[in-house]
Amino acid sequence: MIADDHPLFRQAMAMAVTHVCPDCRVIEASTLDVATKMAGATSDLILILLDLKMPGATGFSGVALIHAERPSVPILVVSSADAEIAAQEARRFGAVGFIGKDQPLEAIEAAISAALAGERPAAPITIEAEPVDDMAEKVASLTPTQLRVLLGVLDGRLNKQIAFDLNVTEATVKAHMTAVLGKLGVQNRTQAALAARALGIGMQH
Known part of the structure; x- marks a missing residue:
């Protein structure tokens, strides 16, 4: 693709x-x-x-x-x-x-x-890549829906707005948000957004 x-x-x-x-x-x-x-x-x-x-x-x-x-x-x-x-x-x-x-x-x-062929293409840079850090692994472990909920939070959307976007109930969004907080090891939406932004999720490229 x-x-x-x-x-x-x-x-x-x-x-x-x-x-x-x-x-x-x-x-x-x-x-x-x-x-x-x-x-x-x-x-x-x-x-x-x-x-x-x-x-x-x-x-x-x-x-x-x-x-x-x-x-x-x-x-x-x-x-x-x-x-x-x-x-x-x-x-x-x-x-x-x-x-x-x-x-x-x-x-x-x-x-x-x-x-x-199942190989990793050669890196375009000469410096050694740093190992995958703990938070990046946690973000990578989120399901597609959990990632969409997190992206909604990054956009400043409320749970009911995210629910409308994803065509699910607000209770479902809350459940996904609870799972996101648990996987990321943070206490609230703000900390989750900060963690994601620190990893470049919110950066424009």
Whole structure:
């Protein structure tokens, strides 16, 4: 699956995938919501090429949401974000690798080939990546719905507003929020929002 809001770049990525894997079927998504639904509904999905900056995404929320939806499917982030910052962060939330959109087609194809082979594509930076920290692991352990509730909190929405957005009851949102607080090991919504922002969930890329 290629998830990017630019049709021309999706076309270029589809050509790269077809060159590496001629028998692969390519599906495309232009928004995070569509990408998340397609990830959950496509049983034979073997790789996700994901842009960080697309409609519905803030920071690394796209990586976290899709990884929660399909934790066994490798996610390769292909983005124009600063690689020195974004590559490590993307891995913290479940991506197997990161490659900049400014890289030559050969490099992108090599990264796709490595991801399909179950390998981690070479990092685009020379410094050693720091180990995944405890809070990042906790955020990565949230379910897709729990992540959506947390994103609603980050947007300053009330429980009843989040319930309307997700088409669930307010009581369900409260239950999910309780689970989020427990998983993150925090006491209230403010602390949960601060923890998520500290990890880049609320950052724009």
